[in-house]
């Protein structure tokens with residue numbers, strides 16, 4: 001078994017184990033490369049059908065190609081696609097792009113708060129109606145108590161502190177210092193009532209593994225990852241006011257793999273183009289409050 005096949009098997013195992021053990025699961029799909037690989041693995045785990053709703057938190061500031069790609073693929077693959085957003089804050093224009101709050105506060109309300117209330121069902125969710133080809137208000141307000149997320153340990157320091165099965169409390173807060181050990185591939189899947197669970201099937205994948213797998217499996221990805229002729233591409237995707245591309249001539253997954261292997265980015269964080277990580281304590285501050 002080669003390394004990619006080993007990682008694939010482990011992730012498929014975690015996905016099946018999560019589905020078997022927990023009810024009311026959802027899977028976060030940011031439409032970036034990692035969560036799209038996760039979606040691909042879920043299609044493998046469940047033989048082409050994804051029996052878990054896909055949840056997208058729409059800040060309304062995502063790069064437009066991301067939303068187009070999300071909806072095209074959701075229709076093509078018959079995904080149970082749901083999105084949520086913080087409509088109150090958007091209507092009141094209390095956001096960073098509107099010049100009203102800091103990036104950290106904007107991320108907290110448009111991402112962390114929106115996620116928390118979308119998962120709990122307290123705020124309106126919008127579900128893709130495949131017959132109408134558009135989103136309609138979702139009548140299902142049942143809380144999602146477990147969420148499958150495509151974070152990788154090598155991507156950023158705070159993510160390396162996660163477990164495959166990582167509990168949050170009933171307020172979605174993360175106690176980094178009190179997490180179950182996962183030694184010798186033994187996973188704790190019994191948690192106290194009221195715990196909210198995050199499941200991370202991609203924890204051991206690296207950025208290079210992700211691109212090698214995208215290449216091997218021919219997984220469709222957003223065009224923003226590739227140089228379109230201006231010598232730039234996005235290494236990590238997010239909101240357009242806070243996300244910058246990197247200098248690169250790579251036009252396809254093969255060229256990205258070659259670029260990564262040269263060591264060009266070895267001392268440059270994958271999320272270096274994400275401005276919000278550099279403010280107010282960085283990503284760990286946001287993640288303790290529920291950010292992914």
Ligand code: SF4
Nearest residue numbers: 103106107110239242
């Ligand atoms: S990334 Fe920027 S625009 Fe998006 S939620 Fe955070 S601060 Fe707001």
